[in-house]
Amino acid sequence: MLDRRAFLQTGLALSPLLADHPFAWTFPQALAEDLNRDNPFLRGNFAPVREESTLADLKVIGTLPDDLDGMYVRNGPNPQFPPKGRYHWFDGDGMLHGVRLHQGKASYRNRYIRTPGFEEERRAGKALYGGLNDPPDLAKALGGKNPNKHVANTALVWHHRHLLALWEGGEPYHIGVPELNTIGPYTFGGKLRHAFTAHPKIDATTGEMFCFGYRPIRPYVQYSIIDAKGELVATQPIDIPRPVMMHDFGITQKYAIFLDLPVVFDLGRLLRGEPLLQFEPKFGARIGILPRRGGQVRWFEIAPCYVFHLLNAWEEEQRVIVLGARYAQFPEEVSGRVQREAKPTPALLHRWQIDLTSGRVQETTLDDTPIEFPRIADHLTGRPVRFGYTGESGGEFFAGFRKFDLQTGKTERHSFGRGRFGGEGVFVPRANAQAEDDGYLLTYVHDANTNRGELLIVNAADMRAEPIARVLLPVRVPYGFHGIWIPGAMLG
Numbered sequence: 005m006l007d008r009r010a011f012l013q014t015g016l017a018l019s020p021l022l023a024d025h026p027f028a029w030t031f032p033q034a035l036a037e038d039l040n041r042d043n044p045f046l047r048g049n050f051a052p053v054r055e056e057s058t059l060a061d062l063k064v065i066g067t068l069p070d071d072l073d074g075m076y077v078r079n080g081p082n083p084q085f086p087p088k089g090r091y092h093w094f095d096g097d098g099m100l101h102g103v104r105l106h107q108g109k110a111s112y113r114n115r116y117i118r119t120p121g122f123e124e125e126r127r128a129g130k131a132l133y134g135g136l137n138d139p140p141d142l143a144k145a146l147g148g149k150n151p152n153k154h155v156a157n158t159a160l161v162w163h164h165r166h167l168l169a170l171w172e173g174g175e176p177y178h179i180g181v182p183e184l185n186t187i188g189p190y191t192f193g194g195k196l197r198h199a200f201t202a203h204p205k206i207d208a209t210t211g212e213m214f215c216f217g218y219r220p221i222r223p224y225v226q227y228s229i230i231d232a233k234g235e236l237v238a239t240q241p242i243d244i245p246r247p248v249m250m251h252d253f254g255i256t257q258k259y260a261i262f263l264d265l266p267v268v269f270d271l272g273r274l275l276r277g278e279p280l281l282q283f284e285p286k287f288g289a290r291i292g293i294l295p296r297r298g299g300q301v302r303w304f305e306i307a308p309c310y311v312f313h314l315l316n317a318w319e320e321e322q323r324v325i326v327l328g329a330r331y332a333q334f335p336e337e338v339s340g341r342v343q344r345e346a347k348p349t350p351a352l353l354h355r356w357q358i359d360l361t362s363g364r365v366q367e368t369t370l371d372d373t374p375i376e377f378p379r380i381a382d383h384l385t386g387r388p389v390r391f392g393y394t395g396e397s398g399g400e401f402f403a404g405f406r407k408f409d410l411q412t413g414k415t416e417r418h419s420f421g422r423g424r425f426g427g428e429g430v431f432v433p434r435a436n437a438q439a440e441d442d443g444y445l446l447t448y449v450h451d452a453n454t455n456r457g458e459l460l461i462v463n464a465a466d467m468r469a470e471p472i473a474r475v476l477l478p479v480r481v482p483y484g485f486h487g488i489w490i491p492g493a494m495l496g
Contacts, residue, residue, distance in 0.1 A: 040086075045093035048400060049425070049450040049483050052082045052096065053114070057479055062103075062110040066473035068461070069444070070108070071435035073492035075182055076446045076459060077102040078427065079169055080484015081157045084116065088131040088138070093338070095135030097122050098157030098169055098177075100184045101448065101481050103459045106492060110459070110475045117169050117177055118186040121153030158202035159486035163213045164234030165494060166190070170202040172217070172251065182495045192236040198226040202486070203313070205255040208383040214255050214296070216262070220247040220269035220280075227260060227294065240298050249281060254317035254326060255296060255386040261317045261326055262292035262301065265310050267334050283310065283334035291356060291365070293324060304358050304365050310334045315353065315378035318388045322361045327392065327410075329376050330354035330369070350374035350397065353408060371415060374398075375406055377428035377486070381440060391441045393429045393464065400452070401425040401483050405445055407467045416467040418445075420460070423452040425483070431464060432489045441465045444472065446489065448481045457481030 040046055081096025098117035103110055116122060125132050133153035134141060141151040156169040156177045168176035168190055175196055178187040190196075199217035206213045211232025218225045223241035230236050242262060247269040254261035266287040269280055285308035292301040314328040329351035337348050353375055357366040375394035390411050395402030404419040404426075420426050429445035437443055445462040459475035 039090045043091050046087075046091055049452070049480065050093065050400075051482065052084070053099075053480055053482055054082070054084055055479075056113075056115055058111075058113045059478065060111045062112060062478075063476045064108075064110060064473055065476065066461075066471060068105055068108050068110065068473050068475075069434075072105050072432065072444060072461070073107070074432075075102050075104045075490045075492070075495060076430065076487060077160060077167070077181075077184065077490065078430075078448060078484050078487030079117075079157060079160050080482060081155065082116070082482060082484075083131070084122065085125060085129075085131045087135065089134040090137040092136040094157075095137075095153075096155065096157055097153075098155050098171065099482075099484075100160075100169065100179065101484070102182065102184050103475055104182055104495075105475075112459075112475075112477055112479075113182075113184055114479075114481075115184040115186075117156040117179070119154045119156055119177065119189075121150075121155070125153075157485070160488040161204050161206070161213070162488055162490055162494070163204075163206060163230070164211075164232070166234065167488075167490065170200060170204070172199055172202045174199055176200050181490060192230060192234065195236040195239075196228070197239065198228070201251075201253065203252040205253070205385055206382070207255065207257075207386055214260055216242070216250070216253055216260075218247070218250045220271065224248070225250060225262070227262075227298075229297070238298055242292070242294070242301060244292075246287065251312045252314050252328075254314045256317050256319045256324060257386055258296055258319060259317075259324060260294045260296050261314075261324070262294065263311055263314075264290040264292060264303070266308055267310055285333070291326060291358065293358065293360070302360075304363065306356060306365055307367060308333075309354075311354075312351070313376065313378055315392045315394075316380050316385065316387075316389050318386060320388070322359065324358040324360065325388075326356040326358065327370075327378075328354060328356075329378050329394070348374075348397075351376050353378070353392070353394065370410075370413070371406075371408065373406055373415065377402075379429055379431055381431050381433060381443065383433070384440070389440065391464075393431060393445060395426070395428055395447075399425050400450075402427060405429050405447075405462065405467060407441075407464070418462050418467040420449050424449050425452070426450070426460060427483060428486055429462070430487045430489050439465065447487070448484075449474075450481065450483065455480055 082099035083096040154174040159170045167179040176190045178190040204215040213230040216227045224247045225242035228239040249267040289308045290303045294301045310331045311328045317326045335349040353370045374397035392408040396406040407416045426447045426449040433443040457477040461473040
């Protein structure tokens with residue numbers, strides 16, 4: 005999570021204290037293998053696929069809709085070498101998996117995102133960087149090298165005819181389409197001076213993109229605006245009392261929404277051999293509302309919790325509505341260190357209703373189904389929505405989709421089937437759609453019965469129906485993070 009400048013500043017400040025500390029570490033390969041012997045993120049369909057494939061004329065069960073012309077691309081971690089230390093799922097090298105749909109036919113390709121750290125390790129033929137569960141390599145930092153490998157493995161955004169691969173510890177990476185080749189780092193003409201969230205927000209009406217970055221030294225958070233032409237036009241710091249992990253944020257038509265939640269960085273704790281990042285509810289939790297063009301943040305206290313992902317946010321007269329996947333505490337199971345029999349911490353769909361006049365916040369859990377990776381029709385970001393779509397937790401990953409009707413409170417489920425687990429559902433509207441849910445949900449599904457992957461296409465307006473189409477892949481697609489749909493007109 006540290007960019008090079010931030011880590012160098014921190015390392016230099018602490019260097020007198022670290023003179024005798026064994027942080028210039030290396031694990032013998034045998035020890036690294038032992039540490040990862042039961043690592044859940046290196047087994048089953050979390051295990052990496054290291055071959056890059058290009059496959060045409062894929063078999064389709066069902067019929068591909070005529071108006072579904074474009075490319076579905078999903079990002080995710082896929083380490084090219086056995087890890088140097090204790091592997092965390094967030095550590096893997098970014099790999100893109102893309103299916104091109106055109107004139108009733110489907111093709112597939114997967115490509116690594118070739119960051120400098122990836123290329124350095126490829127030349128060495130082995131892992132050179134540790135990860136989130138390892139002590140930081142201050143020998144690298146104090147020698148002028150970034151101790152953290154930029155992996156570009158989390159999400160994707162399409163803006164101003166550019167596909168950008170995102171990882172919140174650094175700058176975006178520009179990706180060529182439809183080839184999925186790595187063009188290089190993208191800093192908006194050198195104007196981006198902070199890390200870039202994995203979850204920027206685009207206003208479909210203005211074409212603007214809004215983003216932020218966080219780090220464990222001041223300024224802890226910075227917020228930037230990129231105009232419709234791809235120009236970074238403004239940056240301002242967001243003042244918070246301590247460094248926290250801030251994975252997502254939101255926008256409305258007037259505001260940017262920030263989550264100051266008590267998952268706190270503590271360098272002193274790191275020096276004691278304890279985790280750098282820890283959930284500390286004693287610090288409380290807040291939602292910040294900032295005029296979207298910049299200015300002063302107004303903070304509203306909420307019950308302590310953690311939120312990786314918001315569903316959406318919007319305004320209703322003098323209220324701001326924020327919806328997200330809320331954990332009562334930070335889910336320790338994401339660390340990979342928790343015993344398998346430990347009870348997981350579920351995320352539930354939650355609503356915060358903020359009264360800008362009185363300052364009061366009303367909190368409501370909308371459903372008791374464990375969910376994650378919430379999505380909407382992207383063109384409605386920052387505006388009122390009726391429908392939200394999530395993965396429904398179960399088994400190895402998600403056992404199905406859950407559709408929420410936010411007006412009626414009703415939900416619908418689409419099951420992936422026995423021994424089949426999928427990921428985030430990306431909504432694609434039909435051509436000339438007449439309703440908000442008139443479209444498709446796309447995701448990769450892993451079939452444990454065949455150990456193969458497929459692209460699943462579901463009718464978002466009729467979740468209980470059989471899939472519209474299944475694109476069968478003769479390869480395995482590991483579980484990953486976030487995806488995107490790129491219309492065919494944008495692919496050249």
